[in-house]
Amino acid sequence: MDTGDTAPAFTLHDETGRPRSLDGLLESGPVVLFFYPLAMSAGCTAEACHFRDLAAEFQVLGATPVGISRDTVDRQAAFAAEHSLGYPLLSDPDGAVAEAFGARRRLGIVSTKRKTFVIGEGREVLGAIKSELNMNAHADKALDLLRARAGA
Numbered sequence: 001m002d003t004g005d006t007a008p009a010f011t012l013h014d015e016t017g018r019p020r021s022l023d024g025l026l027e028s029g030p031v032v033l034f035f036y037p038l039a040m041s042a043g044c045t046a047e048a049c050h051f052r053d054l055a056a057e058f059q060v061l062g063a064t065p066v067g068i069s070r071d072t073v074d075r076q077a078a079f080a081a082e083h084s085l086g087y088p089l090l091s092d093p094d095g096a097v098a099e100a101f102g103a104r105r106r107l108g109i110v111s112t113k114r115k116t117f118v119i120g121e122g123r124e125v126l127g128a129i130k131s132e133l134n135m136n137a138h139a140d141k142a143l144d145l146l147r148a149r150a151g152a
Contacts, residue, residue, distance in 0.1 A: 001101045007033075007123040008100040012068070012090040015076035020066075020088055022123060029062035030126065032142045034116040035103040039071040039079035039089070046135040047114070052085050054139050061146040065139070068092050069112055118142050120149075 001007065011021040025031045034051065036044040051058075051065040058065055068090040071079070076089040090097075095112065098104040103115040116129040116138040127145040131137040 001103075001117060001125055002128050003125055005125045007117065007119045007125055008097075009123065010097045010100070012092055012097060013073050014091075015073060015080045015089045017073050020090060022119070025064060025066060025088070026119065026121065026123065028064060030064070030121075030146060031119045032058065032063055032065045032116060032139075032146075033101075033119055034065065034067055034114075034138050034142075035098055035101065035112050036067060036069050036114055037105075037112045039069055039075050040082075043114075043135055044069070045079075045083060047138060048079070048085055048089075049083055050136050051087065051139045052083065054143060055086060057143055058146075061143070061150055063118075063142075063146050064088075065142075066090060068097060070095050070098070114138070116142055118145050 011019050014020045065087045073091045080089050095104050098112045103113045105111045105113045114132050118126040120126045129138050129141045
């Protein structure tokens, strides 16, 4: 999945157990869909909190961050509550959505790669960010991309 591709449609449960579709999320503007390996781990917490800390900047651009991992709905709920994340966290327990986006890792255990996709109208991938080690790169680069598109 890369810039210009059409993101696959999906519906997953969020941290409250509510089904959320990509099309439904896109109704309010671009979605910054970030895949992360494991809720509550140090790196994923740093990444998720950086998205939280930049929430006002995403809001100005009309974009919504959405986290996604193989964690259960209950673990996503605990993660969101413990860190006051304030945006949807989706549970992809079998990794099917990660697979569709090319964000599934198969090294011994099945896990999720750290990848972010900025998705716009018509499910068009506006940009893809790949960094396993720089936890701030995902939110920062997504904001840069959104600002450039908005001419800000």
